[in-house]
Amino acid sequence: MDEMEEELKCPVCGSFFREPIILPCTHNICQACARNILVQTPDAESPQSSRASGSGVSDYDYLDLDKMSLYSEADSGYGSYGGFVSTPTTPCQKSPNGVRVFPPSVPQSQPQQHLLPQPGSLPPIPRNSCITCPQCHRSLILDERGLRGFPKNRVLEGVVDRYQQSKAAALKCQLCEKSPKEATVMCEQCDVFYCDPCRLRCHPPRGPLAKHRLVPPAQGRISRRASPRKTSTCTEHELENLSMYCVQCKMPVCYQCLEEGKHGTHEVKALGAMWKLHKGQLSQALNVLSDRATEAKEFLIQLRNMVQHIQENGVEFEACLVAQCDALIDALNRRKAQLLSRVNKEHEHKLKVVRDQISHCTVKLRQTTGLMEYCLEVIKENDPSGFLQISDALIRRVHMTEGQWGKGTLTPRMNSDFDLTLDSGPLLQTIHQLDFVQMKVPAAPMLQLEECCTQNNSATLSWKQPPLSTIVVDGYILELDDGNMGLFREVYVGTETICTVDGLHFNSTYKSRVKAFNASGLGQYSKTLIMQTSEIAWFTFDPVSAHQDIVLSNDNLTVSCNSYDDRVVMGNSAFSRGVHYWEMTVDRYDNHPDPAFGVARADVLKDVMLGKDDKAWAMYVDNNRSWFMHNNSHTNRYRVCPCSPLTQSLEASFERHTKLHSETDGGIGKGATIGILLDFTRGILIFLINDEQQGPVAFEALEGVYYPAISLNRNVQITLHTGLPIPDFYTTGEADPTDSVC
Numbered sequence: 001m002d003e004m005e006e007e008l009k010c011p012v013c014g015s016f017f018r019e020p021i022i023l024p025c026t027h028n029i030c031q032a033c034a035r036n037i038l039v040q041t042p043d044a045e046s047p048q049s050s051r052a053s054g055s056g057v058s059d060y061d062y063l064d065l066d067k068m069s070l071y072s073e074a075d076s077g078y079g080s081y082g083g084f085v086s087t088p089t090t091p092c093q094k095s096p097n098g099v100r101v102f103p104p105s106v107p108q109s110q111p112q113q114h115l116l117p118q119p120g121s122l123p124p125i126p127r128n129s130c131i132t133c134p135q136c137h138r139s140l141i142l143d144e145r146g147l148r149g150f151p152k153n154r155v156l157e158g159v160v161d162r163y164q165q166s167k168a169a170a171l172k173c174q175l176c177e178k179s180p181k182e183a184t185v186m187c188e189q190c191d192v193f194y195c196d197p198c199r200l201r202c203h204p205p206r207g208p209l210a211k212h213r214l215v216p217p218a219q220g221r222i223s224r225r226a227s228p229r230k231t232s233t234c235t236e237h238e239l240e241n242l243s244m245y246c247v248q249c250k251m252p253v254c255y256q257c258l259e260e261g262k263h264g265t266h267e268v269k270a271l272g273a274m275w276k277l278h279k280g281q282l283s284q285a286l287n288v289l290s291d292r293a294t295e296a297k298e299f300l301i302q303l304r305n306m307v308q309h310i311q312e313n314g315v316e317f318e319a320c321l322v323a324q325c326d327a328l329i330d331a332l333n334r335r336k337a338q339l340l341s342r343v344n345k346e347h348e349h350k351l352k353v354v355r356d357q358i359s360h361c362t363v364k365l366r367q368t369t370g371l372m373e374y375c376l377e378v379i380k381e382n383d384p385s386g387f388l389q390i391s392d393a394l395i396r397r398v399h400m401t402e403g404q405w406g407k408g409t410l411t412p413r414m415n416s417d418f419d420l421t422l423d424s425g426p427l428l429q430t431i432h433q434l435d436f437v438q439m440k441v442p443a444a445p446m447l448q449l450e451e452c453c454t455q456n457n458s459a460t461l462s463w464k465q466p467p468l469s470t471i472v473v474d475g476y477i478l479e480l481d482d483g484n485m486g487l488f489r490e491v492y493v494g495t496e497t498i499c500t501v502d503g504l505h506f507n508s509t510y511k512s513r514v515k516a517f518n519a520s521g522l523g524q525y526s527k528t529l530i531m532q533t534s535e536i537a538w539f540t541f542d543p544v545s546a547h548q549d550i551v552l553s554n555d556n557l558t559v560s561c562n563s564y565d566d567r568v569v570m571g572n573s574a575f576s577r578g579v580h581y582w583e584m585t586v587d588r589y590d591n592h593p594d595p596a597f598g599v600a601r602a603d604v605l606k607d608v609m610l611g612k613d614d615k616a617w618a619m620y621v622d623n624n625r626s627w628f629m630h631n632n633s634h635t636n637r638y639r640v641c642p643c644s645p646l647t648q649s650l651e652a653s654f655e656r657h658t659k660l661h662s663e664t665d666g667g668i669g670k671g672a673t674i675g676i677l678l679d680f681t682r683g684i685l686i687f688l689i690n691d692e693q694q695g696p697v698a699f700e701a702l703e704g705v706y707y708p709a710i711s712l713n714r715n716v717q718i719t720l721h722t723g724l725p726i727p728d729f730y731t732t733g734e735a736d737p738t739d740s741v742c
Helices: 002-008 031-036 154-166 196-202 207-211 217-225 255-259 271-380 384-405 425-432 645-649 654-664
Strands: 020-022 028-030 129-132 139-141 185-187 192-194 244-246 251-253 268-270 453-455 458-464 475-480 489-494 498-501 509-518 521-525 529-532 550-553 558-561 567-570 579-589 596-600 616-621 626-630 633-636 673-679 684-689 707-712 716-721
Touching (some): 002 154, 020 031, 020 154, 028 031, 185 217, 244 255, 458 475, 458 509, 489 498, 616 684, 626 684
Antiparallel strands (some): 020 028, 129 139, 185 192, 244 251, 244 268, 453 458, 475 489, 475 509, 509 521, 509 529, 550 558, 558 716, 596 616, 596 707, 616 626, 626 633
């Protein structure tokens, strides 16, 4: 009940309601607080259409008062005021509805009381006083009755009283002899409070006491103190009890109100009946609200679990991010060491080359200097003959030495600059572009069951991504099994979230599932959805695949032709499994044509009679006889003998059967009905004319996919009938259509 406490507090004083009154806007306020926030208005500003009493105004007409603001903030009772008329308690800084309301200031010499003093001591309410609701801010001019014109909310007052009583001191056990313990239960039948030891000793749950109802002490105290329902009196006629309810004004009234004619044209009902009706409506509304509260509690649990998961995932993700960055730093440090090693090698190589050249040049220079000094000494000698003996050799040595210096010896063999430039630009750009990318596969899609359906032999599936899913989806893959509990196969790959699959088997159960994919891979499958295709086929003629001379009408159920030659039209549904039956009626039959009825492959010839090629299996019939034809090979139809088991199994009697054959002889005319029965469980095709089977089985060993088909010319008009049940003679199993005939 702690959550209810805010509902029981006054929006002005913030304390529990005391003598609450109901404003016309249905909000509540303490009577003392209402007196405190009254504002006197000039006579010229008093709208005549608004009064505190609802007797003259229907549904509380605020058209004249409910504008942006009727009065200024200082006049409306809102804002910050210096003093308070009432309550020793401090006004709430924030009322339960979030509105800060302070009563207007009064002289400090007046005593501050929350409860209204004796009526004689209260100053009279000034004429044309205005009160503004502290919650919805609607203003209302009081009439001559003042605050007495507002009904008292006795229900709210009783709830506040019970709530305050439940919060009082704990109840004591009534059977403890010394030092009564705190009571834990109360017996509604015994009307006694028990502690646990006394309950086990004096009120054991067996025998007659087992049927007693034990309730918590607080609930027992409320039920014990609950007073009988009080009889309310009319606010306008204080001596009259409220016994009726005005539906239009939405307020209880008394008989005197009705006699005065204030509600003469209004719908009035008994107060007790409306009380029960509104209680029932409130109970129903509470049931719905209770369901929403339960959902909200479950949702809060989900959110709290999400908080925990977010914290756990955040720690885990942060650790993963730190590990990835540390790995990048380690890789950069390793690469740094490799690059430094290359620089050191280049450094040592350059030093070695330069040092070797220095050593070589030093030796050569020493040799050259020695030769030069030797030659200078030789030149100083005055012995011509001795000089000439060695001069040629010295000249050659000087030239040779000079030539050795001229062959790049004085050019450095190594550049002092390092020809290594670190290209860090791409890496820096990559580091700056380093960001989080979507590397997770999509979550499992959710099938939208309200949009998934089957129609005939087609299935429509719809799905969506889970709520709050932020993972990028590139497309979806829809899979269905073969309708026979087989393996799944892909039927759609794309970006759409709805897909219709045509050409399924009739009367089959399919399992379907869908998964999403992106660049990171394939996601999980959705839940498997089981769908059932239609048991009976509903189809029409297909205008797309029909010959151009074919004329369709009646929503593609009636067919005729513009040509004297036979033209083929097929149905828009294919059959490959199950048992199917459809009929065609002859609407027009002129000049004894021979239309053909049967089944065909999708690539059957459209400009010849049905059955002329190997893609059709048909029965063509004139006004006398019928033939079965496939691949341009045909035979006369079989005549059924009355003594055959098949004939005996038909609903018609032997006499009717033989009479029918003698009259029709297997032909057709206007109004005739041709039936086609295709049974894939046995692989057979059977034809009927006017409910009579034409011979035994027409064709056997039929497998694969077949379309209903017909060929006709301009002398015939045919209407198609589908969605028909299998004929009784075939479903009862009394006769085998493959039985031999005489």
